[in-house]
Amino acid sequence: MVADAATDANRDRAQSFVVFRLGGEGYALEVMRVQEVLDMLSMTEVPGASRCLLGVINLRGHVVPVYDLRIPFGLPVDPKPLRAPSVLIVETEEGNDAEITGLLVDRVSDVLEFSPDDVQPSPQLGLGKTTPFVRGLIRHQDAFLLVLDVDRVFSALASINGEGA
Amino acid sequence: MFYEEARELLISLEEGLMELERRQGDRAHLDKTFRAAHSLKGAAAMVGLGSIAEFTHGIEAVLERIRSGALTVDSDIITTLLESRDHLAAMVEGEAAHSPIPGSGDLSGRLTALLGGPKPPPPAPPAAPPKPPSEPPKTPPPAPASPPPAAAPPKETPKPTATAPTTAGPPPEPDEPRASAKPKRTRRKPEGQAEAGKPKAPAPARGKRQAMDLEAGEAEQGGAGRPLYRISLEPGPEVLRRGVNLLGVLDEIRDLGDAEIHVDPEAVPTLDEIDPERCYLSWSCTLKTEVEPERLDDVFLFVAEDSTVKIETRRPDGTFVALETPTLRQPPKAAAPATRRPVEPAAASAPVPPTADQAANGTAAPTDDGSAASTNGAKRGATVVSPGAPAPRPHARIRVDAGQLDELVGLAGELAVISDNLQGLREVSGVASWALALESLLRVSRQIRDTTLDLRMVPVDELFSRFPRVVRDLADRSGKEIELRISGQETRLDRTIVERLSDPMVHLIRNAVDHALETPDERLAKGKPRMGRITLSAGHEGDRVAIKVEDDGRGLDRERIVRKGIERGLVPQGTSAEDPRVVSLIFEPGFSTRDHVSDMSGRGVGLDVVRDSVRALRGSLAVESAPGKGTTFIFRLPLTLALIDGLLVETGGGRYVVPLAQVEECVALNVMQPALSRGRPCVSVRGELIPMISLRSLFRTEGPAPAREELLLTRHSGQRVGVAVDRLVGRVQAVIQSLGEGMHGLNRFSGATILGDGSVSLILDLAALVSESRIAENGLRNTHAPGVRAESIR
Numbered sequence: 001m002v003a004d005a006a007t008d009a010n011r012d013r014a015q016s017f018v019v020f021r022l023g024g025e026g027y028a029l030e031v032m033r034v035q036e037v038l039d040m041l042s043m044t045e046v047p048g049a050s051r052c053l054l055g056v057i058n059l060r061g062h063v064v065p066v067y068d069l070r071i072p073f074g075l076p077v078d079p080k081p082l083r084a085p086s087v088l089i090v091e092t093e094e095g096n097d098a099e100i101t102g103l104l105v106d107r108v109s110d111v112l113e114f115s116p117d118d119v120q121p122s123p124q125l126g127l128g129k130t131t132p133f134v135r136g137l138i139r140h141q142d143a144f145l146l147v148l149d150v151d152r153v154f155s156a157l158a159s160i161n162g163e164g165a
Numbered sequence: 166m167f168y169e170e171a172r173e174l175l176i177s178l179e180e181g182l183m184e185l186e187r188r189q190g191d192r193a194h195l196d197k198t199f200r201a202a203h204s205l206k207g208a209a210a211m212v213g214l215g216s217i218a219e220f221t222h223g224i225e226a227v228l229e230r231i232r233s234g235a236l237t238v239d240s241d242i243i244t245t246l247l248e249s250r251d252h253l254a255a256m257v258e259g260e261a262a263h264s265p266i267p268g269s270g271d272l273s274g275r276l277t278a279l280l281g282g283p284k285p286p287p288p289a290p291p292a293a294p295p296k297p298p299s300e301p302p303k304t305p306p307p308a309p310a311s312p313p314p315a316a317a318p319p320k321e322t323p324k325p326t327a328t329a330p331t332t333a334g335p336p337p338e339p340d341e342p343r344a345s346a347k348p349k350r351t352r353r354k355p356e357g358q359a360e361a362g363k364p365k366a367p368a369p370a371r372g373k374r375q376a377m378d379l380e381a382g383e384a385e386q387g388g389a390g391r392p393l394y395r396i397s398l399e400p401g402p403e404v405l406r407r408g409v410n411l412l413g414v415l416d417e418i419r420d421l422g423d424a425e426i427h428v429d430p431e432a433v434p435t436l437d438e439i440d441p442e443r444c445y446l447s448w449s450c451t452l453k454t455e456v457e458p459e460r461l462d463d464v465f466l467f468v469a470e471d472s473t474v475k476i477e478t479r480r481p482d483g484t485f486v487a488l489e490t491p492t493l494r495q496p497p498k499a500a501a502p503a504t505r506r507p508v509e510p511a512a513a514s515a516p517v518p519p520t521a522d523q524a525a526n527g528t529a530a531p532t533d534d535g536s537a538a539s540t541n542g543a544k545r546g547a548t549v550v551s552p553g554a555p556a557p558r559p560h561a562r563i564r565v566d567a568g569q570l571d572e573l574v575g576l577a578g579e580l581a582v583i584s585d586n587l588q589g590l591r592e593v594s595g596v597a598s599w600a601l602a603l604e605s606l607l608r609v610s611r612q613i614r615d616t617t618l619d620l621r622m623v624p625v626d627e628l629f630s631r632f633p634r635v636v637r638d639l640a641d642r643s644g645k646e647i648e649l650r651i652s653g654q655e656t657r658l659d660r661t662i663v664e665r666l667s668d669p670m671v672h673l674i675r676n677a678v679d680h681a682l683e684t685p686d687e688r689l690a691k692g693k694p695r696m697g698r699i700t701l702s703a704g705h706e707g708d709r710v711a712i713k714v715e716d717d718g719r720g721l722d723r724e725r726i727v728r729k730g731i732e733r734g735l736v737p738q739g740t741s742a743e744d745p746r747v748v749s750l751i752f753e754p755g756f757s758t759r760d761h762v763s764d765m766s767g768r769g770v771g772l773d774v775v776r777d778s779v780r781a782l783r784g785s786l787a788v789e790s791a792p793g794k795g796t797t798f799i800f801r802l803p804l805t806l807a808l809i810d811g812l813l814v815e816t817g818g819g820r821y822v823v824p825l826a827q828v829e830e831c832v833a834l835n836v837m838q839p840a841l842s843r844g845r846p847c848v849s850v851r852g853e854l855i856p857m858i859s860l861r862s863l864f865r866t867e868g869p870a871p872a873r874e875e876l877l878l879t880r881h882s883g884q885r886v887g888v889a890v891d892r893l894v895g896r897v898q899a900v901i902q903s904l905g906e907g908m909h910g911l912n913r914f915s916g917a918t919i920l921g922d923g924s925v926s927l928i929l930d931l932a933a934l935v936s937e938s939r940i941a942e943n944g945l946r947n948t949h950a951p952g953v954r955a956e957s958i959r
Contacts (some may be wrong), residue, residue, distance in 0.1 A: 040725070042923060044917075044927065045819060045927065046927060047863075047866075048863075048864065058923055058925045060579070061576070061578070061582065063902045063904065063918075063925050080513065
């Protein structure tokens with residue numbers, strides 16, 4: 001056991017995921033990628049930007065863009081949410097500079113641990129517009145959590161912005 | 166680490182070579198250049214880059230020969246050395262990119278040719294080195310006129326023994342370098358009398374005595390066996406930490422002749438006290454050799470820095486006298502002078518001979534920079550004159566990671582914002598002690614912000630110093646004679662701006678050389694001096710820095726520009742050549758589509774690119790030109806990119822910052838009747854019809870417009886354009902933040918800033934707005950595509 005620990009540690013070690021809800025679906029994102037969770041702040045709109053860019057916020061002196069994933073994901077936008085949405089502050093690894101970006105989510109519910117074995121490969125079809133952004137499924141409480149591939153999300157957002165102007 | 170060092174050494178090597186061409190006799194300079202090459206070789210060898218070390222060795226060897234006076238600097242040699250340097254740079258970059266480039270056989274060959282085959286033969290050091298084949302026809306005949314640059318004045322005087330056989334022997338056949346070296350020596354002897362009148366010359370008596378010593382040495386030594394040196398080497402404690410290879414030094418000494426080396430282990434402490442990184446040993450050697458004392462000196466080039474090196478030479482009477490050499494003389498570090506033997510009069514006068522020497526040369530050739538340069542320039546082409554005296558950088562500098570610096574600037578900005586914010590709170594609460602603390606915070610945060618911003622500032626010299634080389638190469642290629650003047654190089658500017666200004670300036674300089682400056686014959690025919698002049702200058706203009714690129718060439722041909730402008734429909738028929746808009750035509754994209762006979766062909770090629778890159782730096786580019794007299798391009802740039810003066814405006818509830826530099830004036834909009842011209846909204850301001858862009862419609866703002874709007878007047882491609890906003894809020898100082906990779910498509914905003922109340926405000930780029938709305942208008946008119954519009958409506 002001790003001898004195996006080193007080699008198996010990476011594979012077996014349970015990973016923490018931030019579990020959140022977006023447009024009525026459950027998603028999971030590795031906790032390592034999430035810097036923090038904010039309540040919705042006052043936001044500055046960016047006229048002319050693509051619709052999924054909600055605006056920019058001041059995160060302790062840094063200007064951070066906030067995106068609404070429901071639009072690229074084709075999810076319904078709830079015009080009157082019961083509670084204020086949250087913003088996940090996520091680190092992107094575009095190029096050498098680590099940038100941070102905000103993602104608007106309906107509600108962050110949990111931080112849960114799953115072992116890598118819990119993550120099943122996602123089906124090629126059946127997830128609608130989210131298919132390219134999901135890298136696996138986790139079965140949890142009789143439902144599935146979609147594991148988000150944020151790097152793909154960001155590259156998609158960047159290309160949307162390029163057209164948005 | 167090696168690459169950084171190598172790049173720096175390559176730069177100083179290049180600068181050194183350029184400078185070497187300019188002021189040939191400057192010994193200290195030559196030494197510096199040599200040392201750059203030598204260090205580079207050492208550094209390359211240390212990291213195992215044998216091919217680079219080997220190739221560098223070729224350059225070093227040529228420099229060494231120049232130092233020893235065996236080779237006279239001329240522009241061909243410099244060209245070869247510069248090309249070798251470039252190849253070396255390519256090799257270094259190749260290694261850095263893990264795709265090594267082999268040494269150039271051609272260049273190595275040329276370097277070897279300069280070396281003239283065999284190494285300087287010891288018995289008659291400077292005698293008759295074979296000349297590079299290309300040299301004799303090009304070098305001007307008056308050999309004594311070209312000051313033998315490296316004839317090492319300081320070294321000659323105090324070495325009675327080494328050169329004795331040469332000087333005493335019968336004059337060999339008058340080969341050129343020989344000829345240039347010879348008169349100097351013969352002239353040196355009567356120096357006591359001949360130079361007595363010169364103010365800087367040594368006291369006549371001393372000069373005479375020195376000469377006599379020399380002769381005495383010659384007489385007794387002549388042929389009587391090889392000179393004997395006694396060398397003692399006490400390495401400094403840090404010498405191993407600096408990476409000096411002491412064994413290599415000893416080997417080098419051994420290579421010079423018959424050496425007997427003794428090690429002195431006295432100082433080695435017991436095992437439990439020993440610091441393995443320290444050197445406790447010292448050595449003493451006796452060396453019989455014919456090599457010149459300089460060579461001896463070179464062995465200790467790097468050791469000498471913190472070590473005590475004593476070289477003594479045996480005098481005819483059997484006593485030993487300390488050898489005074491440049492390397493050893495230079496760093497009089499603490500202990501060094503004390504351990505050295507008390508300086509003899511002859512040695513004491515060592516620093517003087519250069520003056521005498523210069524004076525001696527002065528009789529035959531002008532010695533001051535300018536005229537020396539012109540004799541040289543007449544042959545080759547480019548010279549550099551820098552009236553501001555190339556000030557050696559006065560302050561010690563450290564390398565800082567650019568990212569960290571940016572972060573610090575950001576933090577400083579943040580701090581300023583917080584204190585602004587607290588300042589606002591103070592007005593609410595109004596407790597006195599609070600207020601005081603706040604004021605200090607405010608002051609400190611401002612200071613931090615200013616200092617960190619200052620950190621980003623570098624002198625434009627970092628930019629200008631590249632151009633002597635550029636101009637030299639261009640002059641070489643175009644066959645024109647060009648003098649480059651540089652002034653104001655101490656003006657400081659944001660690092661990023663300095664970096665990004667390089668390409669536009671190279672472009673303008675190339676244009677000036679290729680197109681603006683006439684050939685020497687044309688110039689003479691026009692009554693101008695043969696040598697064209699390009700002036701680079703920098704200076705403050707209000708809160709901006711103006712950088713000028715000036716030539717004294719043909720000037721712009723306004724008639725032709727107007728004709729072409731009318732041809733291309735850029736200006737209305739019948740525009741006069743004197744119209745102020747004419748000059749700005751050269752900045753139109755692709756304006757000069759190369760008209761063969763045109764004087765200014767090429768002038769316009771890419772000027773739009775130059776202008777755009779300057780705009781990207783929030784600067785402007787202006788041009789002034791007088792026919793036949795020349796053209797001046799003036800860059801006007803903000804001091805820094807990190808902070809701008811801005812105007813806070815409001816439209817549809819959103820607040821935006823407009824860089825003040827982009828706004829010419831603001832006028833109220835309700836008094837003027839909007840007019841339409843070709844379907845585009847226009848307003849008339851003091852009788853001038855100005856196209857107008859409404860921020861409200863561009864941003865698709867909902868809600869009614871206020872009764873009174875404000876119009877910001879800006880200039881786009883030389884034309885005035887108005888941008889309407891709801892209202893002006895006030896002036897702000899904005900710390901600019903990038904909007905990040907994700908928003909690159911959005912040109913209309915050049916960044917964002919955080920206002921005092923903590924909210925984020927976007928920074929508008931008026932120029933981009935204007936281009937954008939023009940494209941949009943044209944696009945809509947042509948395609949009638951409403952779908953495009955719907956896409957971006959929220």
